[in-house]
Structure formats: C-alpha cells, structure tokens
Amino acid sequence: SPAVSGCQPMPDQIDSLFPAHVAELQRRAAAALEAGEFAALVVYSGRPRYAFQDDRPYPFAVNPHFKHWLPITDAPDCFVAYAPGHRPRLCFHQPADYWHRPPVLPEGDWQREFDISIVREPGAARELLSTDLRSTAFVGEWQPEFEPWGFGAVNPATVLAHLHFQRAVKTPYELECMRRASAIAARGHVAARDAFLAGASEFEVHLAYCAASGQRENDLPYGNIIAFDAGAAVLHYQHLEHRRDVPRRSFLIDAGAQFRGYASDITRTWSAGDPEFAALVAGMDALQRALAGGIRAGRDYRDVHLDAHRAIGGLLSDAGIVRCDAEAAVAAGVTSVFFPHGIGHLLGLQVHDVAGLAASATGGEIPRPPGHPFLRLTRVLEPGFVVTVEPGLYFIDLLLEAARADGRGRHIHWDAVERLKPFGGIRIEDDVVCTTDAPENLTRDAFAALSPS
Numbered sequence: 001s002p003a004v005s006g007c008q009p010m011p012d013q014i015d016s017l018f019p020a021h022v023a024e025l026q027r028r029a030a031a032a033l034e035a036g037e038f039a040a041l042v043v044y045s046g047r048p049r050y051a052f053q054d055d056r057p058y059p060f061a062v063n064p065h066f067k068h069w070l071p072i073t074d075a076p077d078c079f080v081a082y083a084p085g086h087r088p089r090l091c092f093h094q095p096a097d098y099w100h101r102p103p104v105l106p107e108g109d110w111q112r113e114f115d116i117s118i119v120r121e122p123g124a125a126r127e128l129l130s131t132d133l134r135s136t137a138f139v140g141e142w143q144p145e146f147e148p149w150g151f152g153a154v155n156p157a158t159v160l161a162h163l164h165f166q167r168a169v170k171t172p173y174e175l176e177c178m179r180r181a182s183a184i185a186a187r188g189h190v191a192a193r194d195a196f197l198a199g200a201s202e203f204e205v206h207l208a209y210c211a212a213s214g215q216r217e218n219d220l221p222y223g224n225i226i227a228f229d230a231g232a233a234v235l236h237y238q239h240l241e242h243r244r245d246v247p248r249r250s251f252l253i254d255a256g257a258q259f260r261g262y263a264s265d266i267t268r269t270w271s272a273g274d275p276e277f278a279a280l281v282a283g284m285d286a287l288q289r290a291l292a293g294g295i296r297a298g299r300d301y302r303d304v305h306l307d308a309h310r311a312i313g314g315l316l317s318d319a320g321i322v323r324c325d326a327e328a329a330v331a332a333g334v335t336s337v338f339f340p341h342g343i344g345h346l347l348g349l350q351v352h353d354v355a356g357l358a359a360s361a362t363g364g365e366i367p368r369p370p371g372h373p374f375l376r377l378t379r380v381l382e383p384g385f386v387v388t389v390e391p392g393l394y395f396i397d398l399l400l401e402a403a404r405a406d407g408r409g410r411h412i413h414w415d416a417v418e419r420l421k422p423f424g425g426i427r428i429e430d431d432v433v434c435t436t437d438a439p440e441n442l443t444r445d446a447f448a449a450l451s452p453s
C-alpha cells in the first residue's frame with residue numbers, strides 16, 4: 001500500500017505522544033471525580049449484544065470512554081480503573097475460548113502507562129478492584145451481575161458532563177490518530193472514485209473502498225454512504241445497488257475510517273461529465289474550502305453554520321436555482337430547502353461526538369439558532385477541537401414539495417430544479433483541527449499526500 005505522507009511521525013513517534021495523553025486523561029478524570037465527589041473511576045469496555053432469540057452477536061462497539069484511555073477496541077468485559085494519585089490499571093479479559101480467537105493485548109509502549117492484569121472470566125475483575133467501591137463511579141453499559149459489586153454510582157451525570165465536555169479538546173496523540181484515520185479513508189476515496197469512473201456498481205464501489213482502506217464493514221466508523229444519481233439526495237442513503245447499468249450521472253461518497261478508535265468522516269461528490277452539475281460541484285468545493293479555512297479558536301460554530309447558509313444561498317442564486325440573492329434566500333428559509341442539515345459536528349471517538357451543545361463542564365446547553373434544528377455543535381471553538389465542515393445542496397422531493405406548498409416555492413426556479421434533480425445532490429466534507437491560527441485540514445492534507453502536485 002502507498003506510503004502515507006512524509007510529514008507524519010513514524011509509529012514509534014505516535015507512541016511517544018501516548019504518555020502525555022494518559023497524563024491529560026488523568027487530570028481530566030481527577031477534575032470530573034472531584035466535581036461528582038467520587039474517589040475513583042471504573043470504565044467498562046462493554047459486551048456484545050445478541051440478535052433476538054439467536055446466538056449471533058451484533059458487531060461489538062466498545063465504550064468510547066474505554067478506548068479513550070487505551071488503544072483497545074475489540075475486547076469485551078475489560079475495565080480501566082483510576083484513582084487520582086495512583087497509576088491507572090487495566091483488567092484485560094482474555095477468556096479461554098476455542099470457538100473464537102480470544103482478544104490479544106496490543107503490543108506497544110502504551111502498556112507502560114498501566115498496571116495490567118489478565119483475567120479469564122469477567123467476574124474475576126472484582127478481586128482486582130478496590131474492596132470498597134462505594135465512592136467509585138462506574139462508566140459504561142451496566143450489567144446486572146455488577147449489582148453486588150457495590151459501585152457508588154452508575155454513569156453519574158456530573159462526572160459524565162465533565163468528561164464529555166473536555167473530550168472536545170484533543171491531545172496531540174489523538175490528533176495524530178485522526179491524521180491517520182484521514183489518511184486511511186483518503187486511500188479508500190481515491191479507489192472508490194476510480195471504481196465509479198470504471199463502471200462499478202454502488203456495491204462494487206463499496207468493496208473497492210473497503211479493500212483500498214483495509215477495512216471490513218465492522219471497522220468503519222459508520223456505514224458507507226455510496227450513492228449514484230438521485231440516491232445522493234438521501235442524506236444517509238444506506239442501500240448499495242448491485243446493478244451497473246444505471247444512468248451514473250453523479251456519485252456521492254460519505255465514508256471514513258478508524259485508527260485506534262478515532263474516526264474520520266469524509267464526503268466527496270463527483271460529476272460524471274454534465275457541465276452544469278460539475279460547475280455546481282466546483283462552486284460547492286470553493287465555498288467549502290472557504291468555510292473550512294475559517295475555522296478558528298474563538299469562533300462561534302453557529303456562525304459557521306449561518307455563514308454556510310449565506311454561501312449556499314449565493315451558489316443557488318448564481319446557479320439560477322433560486323430567483324433571489326443570497327440574503328433573501330436565507331431570510332425566506334429557502335436555503336434550508338436545499339441544505340437541511342448542520343454544517344458539521346465534533347469528531348473523535350464517535351463520529352458525532354458528544355457534548356456538541358454543552359455550555360460548560362457542569363451542565364447547560366447552548367441553543368441552536370432558531371429554525372436550525374439539526375445543528376449538532378453550538379459551542380465556541382477552542383484549539384484542539386476537531387470538527388467536520390460539510391456543506392451540502394440536495395434536491396429532496398419531500399422538502400421541495402413542502403416549499404411549493406408553503407409559498408417559498410415562488411423563490412425557486414423549478415426548471416433548474418427539474419434539470420438537476422437526477423443528480424441527487426452534493427456534499428463535500430472535511431475534518432478540520434481548530435487552532436488559534438490557520439486550521440489544519442486533515443482531509444485535504446491526506447488527499448494531497450496521496451497525489452502530491
């Protein structure tokens with residue numbers, strides 16, 4: 001596989017960032033525990049769930065709090081225990097099992113930061129934890145068998161509010177994980193575009209993406225969105241068409257990757273040749289770059305969202321899709337017909353990461369701008385936040401019909417809509433690191449490293 005970028009640390013260098021990451025998590029945990037008046041934290045990795053009356057488990061999704069502490073994403077029934085002033089401890093569950101390959105403790109320097117014990121059955125972890133857990137906060141998916149262990153609280157709100165709020169600021173180790181998650185996804189995106197242009201079906205494009213990024217479905221941070229033509233108007237299109245002999249006018253792909261539990265979330269849209277749609281994609285690309293370039297510490301992300309509406313209003317107006325200028329299109333609510341989702345969200349251990357609306361570490365919510373119910377991030381940006389910037393423009397029958405019915409339709413050039421509807425829509429999405437200066441665009445950097453110009 002192609003080498004990934006000259007400017008990234010080698011694997012040993014990412015390991016060198018890990019001790020400071022764990023030290024920061026210890027500081028954050030100490031503050032969270034103090035706020036909740038707890039003495040210690042136990043974070044449970046989780047357990048697979050099973051399909052109804054079946055012995056098939058759903059894919060295991062590890063507790064994000066657990067994979068925050070260490071690079072383990074595939075091991076159920078493990079615990080991280082931390083009490084301020086002591087080294088964190090890992091109880092690693094490795095059952096004696098000849099039906100499955102038991103989880104393997106990943107090699108690496110990260111192990112030096114933990115006292116590690118291996119247990120053969122989940123209950124054995126109890127012996128390794130403090131005898132008295134009355135002042136310990138448990139964080140994770142609760143299991144009835146833990147009842148007699150005597151935890152002081154299960155997922156206490158004060159502790160979670162702290163941990164979630166602080167999680168928006170990434171450590172240098174986390175940023176490096178996210179650079180790599182973008183690099184992996186970029187390889188998949190290039191292969192997917194080539195497969196589309198070579199005549200592959202949606203399903204085959206999906207396989208090409210997985211092969212080139214080295215991910216099976218369970219490894220993906222979210223289900224790939226791979227849509228040709230009108231499918232691109234379905235925001236979370238989940239179907240994968242097997243037929244190749246479809247019109248193939250346009251191609252929207254929203255697909256990411258994970259590295260050590262950290263996600264990338266990337267969208268690109270391609271025109272198969274129609275110049276009007278290609279010009280619209282180019283216009284979206286230009287406005288997306290400008291919005292991403294404007295990510296800065298101190299900016300209210302709600303303003304980024306409202307700026308996106310004005311920019312998309314300008315594009316709609318210039319393209320002759322609406323009859324009014326940008327300001328009028330925003331004021332009349334017409335941009336929301338074409339751009340009905342938020343401009344982006346926090347990204348990290350979860351694709352839609354927690355605490356996007358949180359007002360502080362102790363609670364409260366920052367409201368969304370009126371009329372924008374789907375915005376997932378309303379905070380003022382800080383250095384170390386990683387956000388997506390994902391403007392879109394779609395021809396969605398449901399929303400177009402509503403606009404026609406409520407009077408907004410008079411601002412719309414219906415001829416243009418009819419002409420462009422078969423292309424579905426456009427979304428362009430990058431992952432961007434906020435700093436006090438120019439932002440770092442993880443996505444554009446990853447694509448540039450694959451094809452240096």
Ligand code: GLY
Pocket residue numbers: 222254265351390429
């Ligand atoms: N892939 C989901 C999103 O962009 O938010």
Ligand code: MN
Pocket residue numbers: 265344345388390429
């Ligand atoms: Mn996104």
Ligand code: MN
Pocket residue numbers: 254255265266267429
């Ligand atoms: Mn996405």
